[in-house]
Amino acid sequence: MDSTDLYNLKQHFFLGMAHSHDRTLPFFTRLLPQGAYKSLVEQKLPQQSSEDYIPILFYKARAHIALGDTQAVASLIPTDTENFALKAVTVFAKYISAPAGDAALEELRDLCIEIEGDDVEATEREKGWVRVVAGTAFARAGEIEEALETLGAESTTENLEAVAIAVQIYLSIHRPDLARKEFERAKPWAEDDLLLQLMESTIGLVTGKDGYSDSQSFYTEQLANPSLSSPHLLTARGVTRLLRGEVQEAKSDLEEAVLQQDGHDDAETLAASVVAAGLGPKKGDADELWSRLASAYPEHPLVSTVYAKASEFDDLVVKFRVPPLAIPTAA
């Protein structure tokens, strides 16, 4: 059983985020907290002797990374730490800040092998964390297979966070069947954890099961959760509603999410707003939002794919010969 502090921390980490997904640092810096994750980053560390010290430090570091503030990780975690989880997270931060090189990945690979050793001084939980962090990095690097293997997908390990990541990886490669299998595997021992519910909801979003009702209920329930409030949840529900075809309701959720961030719109909300506006009657709004998204977050996948498609369009257009305009010859 997690202590209360750690529980709250994890809850915020899993549900309260609005985070970054791109590999370049400038993007991250523009995505800075605005409420999301803030509570986490601002969380006070307990005494070093406390058994919560390592876990809280670990999640705090990951929150920093999620916000793109990799520098903070370096200052947060002593360089000479012997703890594997903390080591892993330090390396992960390094990887995020400079994803080009393979060095960080190699380091993570080494760590993964090290923890397999018999005489290693790490708890099972810490080992799990190392795998989670490494799996995330591998997934980001596109090493899907390695990531899944590291996370112990299709095995019997009881590492819920790893399962969650595996589920998302499966979904990203359009294998909802495997994602569900992984989810079902966790169900018997996960004690109905919030993370498990989040997984179920995510699978629902991709597969559209029962008209997205799982996801809708999940986010609606969490929004009503007294111990948690986050614009990310609103955004997520907005996206769910978009998927359900409830464009007006989606818009109101997204607007509320922006309001909760004092008018600042994060990439995710803005991207969803673009989509929502594009489906509404006033297409002009969509273009205005789009230009804001494209200029503020050029690395957001929506922006990049749309740009890619636009240039694809330009390439394709030339394949068609355009005949001369029919000019009336004489009246």
Added chain:
Amino acid sequence: MSVMLTKFESKSNRVKGLAFHPTQPLLAASLHNGSVQLWNYRMGVLVDRFEEHEGPVRAVAIHPSRPLLVTGGDDYKIKVWDLRPQNRKCLFTLHGHLDYVRTVQFHHEMPWIISCSDDQTIRIWNSTSRNCIAILTGHSHYVMSALFHAKEDLVVSASMDQTVRVWDISGLRKSTPNSAPNTFDTFDNFSTVKYVLEGHDRGVNYAVFHPTLPLIISAADDRQIKLWRMSDLKAWEVDACRGHFNNVSSAVFHPKHELIVSCGEDKTVRVWDLAKRSAVQTFRREHDRFWVLASHPDLNLFAAGHDNGLIVFKLERERPAFALQGDTVYYVRDKYVRSYDINTGSDIGLLSVRKFGSPYVPPRTLSYNPAERAVLLTISSDNGLYELTNLPKDISGELKDSSLDGKRGTGHSAIFVARNRFAVLNKTTQRIEVCDVSGAVVRGITPPVQTNEIFYGGTASLILSSTTSVVLYDIQQQKTIAELNTPPVKYIVWSQDGSQVALLSKHTITIANKTFSQSTLIHETIRIKSGAWDDSGVFIYSTLNHVKYCLPQGDHGVICTLDNPVYLTRVKGKVVHCLDRSARPRTITIDPTEYRFKLALIQNNYDEVLYLIRTSNLLGQSIIAYLQQKGFPEIALHFVEDKNTRFDLAIECGNLDVALETAKAIDRTECWNRLAQQALKQGNHKIVEKAYQQAKNFDRLSFLYLATGSTDKLAKMQKIAEARGDPMSRFHNALYAGDVRSRISVLREVGLHPLAYLTAKTNGLEDIALEILEAAGLTESDVDDIPDFGRATFKTPLIVTPTANLVWPTVPGGESFFDKALVNGNLETGIEPHANGDAGAASVALDDWAKDEEQDLAADEDGWDLDASADTRPDEGDVSEDADVEETEELGPGAAPGVDETEVWTRNSPFAGDHISAGSFETAMQLLNRQFGVVNFAPLKPLFVSTFRSSHTYLSPLASLPPLQLHLRRDPSESSLSRALPTAVQNLRQIRADLSEGLRAVSGAKLPEAQAMFRSVLQSLLFVSVSSDEEAKEWRSTVTSTREYLLGVSIELERRRVAQEEPDNVARGLELAAYFTHCQLQSPHLQIALRSAIQAFTKAGNAGTAARFARKLLDLNPDPRIVSLARQRIAAGDRNPRDAVEISYDEFTEFEICAASYTPIYKGSPTVRCPFTDAAFLPEFKGTLDPLTRLTEIGAVASGLPAPR
């Protein structure tokens, strides 16, 4: 096992007789000590006592419809009493019995009283004539009971002679009873013994008819209760209920259920199943033998009398199990789950739960899950059971029984906590289990307190009710979030938005917010039954006899009174919806004004306050006192007529105008003083002055004048002081005014000569000083020992600001709103600013409409999905599939990527729009080219991009991982990937809206804008996917009409260009004007075209053609002004039917207009067409770009819009 629920208990001498009042909560109890008590068992008070009998009173009865009470005692007397509260007294006494009277009863329609006695007779009395009209003899021992049948002319009696007898008294009704007293034998033949029921081995204490069935039960000293059945000819013993281990005193039928209730000297009350004669329940009392039992004629209510008093009890809970979801109440009635729609009033049965738990016990709670459309019921029998059942989708024929597929388990309390989770409390093991919908336990919780009941506590939370507190408990974290100390909470009610919760205990209500961080507690002396939240956030609750309200901050009050308890389900505006004690939906109309007014006050919603003041007659001291107490004197002011109160309030809220006005009316010194004080505080010295004047407070007035620098008024004050002959005042005024002479003269007049002298001296008034000396008979030398004080430096202060003419500016206070609205009487009648409950009516209607639309769309698509076949599947789909296979091999097993949804989209749809959504621009272009001959794609780029953009959205469920791309489907309820289609970014409805905007531009003569708009409409139409033949038809007609408009607008633009650039080319201008009228436009636009043509032709002198246009115009029924104009033209044309300019326009031959050259193509001439819009062109334009849409190649071969799917 059902529970016996004691509602009321009293302590007294032994109770021998009991009778319920049929309508009021009253119970008459006759005691062994001779007293007859009248109890209000609901309030628990002794209403009255009748003490005229001597010795024990065994018999008591209340008339079923009239306020009469009858008693019979061991003094052989039968007394009839008036029950009306104002004159409760003995009306008359019936003498005749020769021994103890055992029972008495009124007949339900005749003015008869039946009595039985130890004198072995049964007597029937006429209560009008007060005579005995029949004596039934035959019993050979004490007659212990004699009762009428509820409908028929029968009497059943029980006797110590071990028999039960049934008497036929129909003869009594037929003949006029003999009114002569003491003629026994004359009426003996009216009644005959019908049956003698023998079977009991000991004396029979009580026998009674079933109200409807031909059944009798009897209770006897042989410890048995016997059930007898009657036919027309005979009566026989059916069975006996054995179980009492001492004399059975009484036994009655349950008024509603097939049950028998009995009591006896073995100190028990027992319940038996009428059908099986088996014991259902036993209620034991420690020390008291039961002597008498009575059942309420209508309600589930019984009373039993014992050695030391009486108890009133219910056999089962009446509170129906119910749950509210939106505007629908799901509830249980007679072991059926039903739904009641508050808006439509439709009340339908959904599910039978007859086999759930004990058949005698109704389910205790119901929890509803809207997502799964499932109900979770609990029942208290069998030590607590729960059952989870899905409600059937269609309700027709026999209702499903929950035992069919319900999931059952044991538990005392079970509720849904999330869409697919429910929690079950096992009270004995103190364990809460969270289960998923299949009933599998996913989590176990040990509650932190001894928990008696669990409730939904908001997301992932439970509310645990213990004996002393409620705990808000987080399921995930397994810890207590908050705890409130309350008496045991029995029910909770969440507000609609889930922000507040009302916790109901027996006598308290705690209103808390969702985190339990704030709460208010309300105490009630009467038991609280239920509650519901008003839409405005007021909690409405019911007690046994009231409907009350409670405001968020804890103010509460009565709304109306109730005859019988009800269970509130929903409050909407003025209507309270509730279930009555037999679980029938009811509504009560209440006046919400008072609480809405108070709420508005608390929320500072002054618009609402004003509105309520305007529209309702909220008056009375209580409201005024409330307003004053709550700090709103300015509002209270509005209500008050009484001068004194009004003055008080005006002073309190600082409203000087009103205060002055009322002070004038009252005109009492004390009022003026208070007004002056308040005005002084505000610096309004004009009013202060007025008040001082009225109060004749001269000193203060003078000082006020000094303070305000009002010198002239000070002078006046001096005069007044002189007139009043008040030297002190005169002196003061002189001092204030700086009038030295006057001062001296005052001093002199009052004989203070030394002071006068010195004053004069120090002010340099030597002559006056001398004068004073002289008057005093002194010389200067007499006073030369006085030291020289020098010159007086005292001066009156300078007037820096002439305050006298100013009034101190006051801050426009908070009362200004009400000043404006109330005091000035500007009560404009406005629209209700806040209509509780129906404010959102319009938007709700809109939502509904939107919902309908969605459903229609979905339904359409469903229909077409059925025959969806892969006939026009583009080849590209296969290609990408091959690519998948190749990729798969590169990756390791278990990680093979699946099929992207977008590929499915392209595979499923032959429409370009769907391919664009899928991101497959290449196939989309090919499709457009093939279907519509589109060659020029450049103008379509924004549409391509925005359509693609709006078909996908992104979400990051986990930190630091790339977000997931999510695809927007056309039909969200379609969960099968193989049939998925992308959302319709471009749809006909929206495009038609755009089209009508273009039409407006035409009406407004903004032609270039209109042209652009029509073009963009045509572009958008390319991306529409149609799903039905109707839609395809609509699509086609939209394309056609847009084309016509585009053509028309283009012609008109060309005409204007010609008119401007080639002013000499009149003929071409006229031609174009004429062609414009040939476009298929809607009537208003065609009128414009025709009018402009008429104008052009008239100007050019082509009066004949102009007249023909005018005739066409008249056909369109334009408005009268235009009609007259047109007639003018026709007349002109008739006068002069020539055309000055010759043009190429033959209106009598059918023609189309070439959209490139704007020349007519007469019928039969060769044309080429635009493959998309079907616009006609001269053959010479084949192969060129369509100038209308600028997208397609004229004359290209195209397949057209694919078949709908």
